Amino acid sequence: MRMKEMVRRTGVHERLLRYYEEQGLLAPDRMSSGYRVYSETDVETVRRIRCLLAAGLPTSLIAQVLPCIKVDDHRIMPTCPDLVAQLQQEHERISRTIEELQASRAMLGAVIAAAPLQNGEKAA
Numbered sequence: 382m383r384m385k386e387m388v389r390r391t392g393v394h395e396r397l398l399r400y401y402e403e404q405g406l407l408a409p410d411r412m413s414s415g416y417r418v419y420s421e422t423d424v425e426t427v428r429r430i431r432c433l434l435a436a437g438l439p440t441s442l443i444a445q446v447l448p449c450i451k452v453d454d455h456r457i458m459p460t461c462p463d464l465v466a467q468l469q470q471e472h473e474r475i476s477r478t479i480e481e482l483q484a485s486r487a488m489l490g491a492v493i494a495a496a497p498l499q500n501g502e503k504a505a
Contacts, residue, residue: 387419391427404440406430406447437475
């Protein structure tokens with residue numbers, strides 16, 4: 382399929398598809414005219430990329446993860462032994478970030494709660 386069909390099927394903009402290719406995440410075939418030709422496998426790859434990006438992984442790690450995963454019953458499973466250790470580190474990094482964001486949210490909530498209301502009273 383050509384670029385427009387790939388965009389329609391994945392919901393991913395052309396610029397992102399090109400970016401994924403630049404990052405080594407996607408490798409569509411090329412016609413003699415230079416046009417990209419995507420396969421059904423590429424559609425699934427883009428879905429995996431989007432899923433891994435949503436999980437907070439950087440594209441540099443996704444490039445390492447993609448060749449080392451398989452899908453079994455709609456679950457992504459690692460196939461490279463050292464991948465799990467890298468993913469564990471990333472999981473810990475994301476957990477720390479979440480804790481920091483929760484602390485920031487709590488602080489903002491306290492500031493908001495302490496702000497006077499328009500009629501001069503404090504928020505409950």
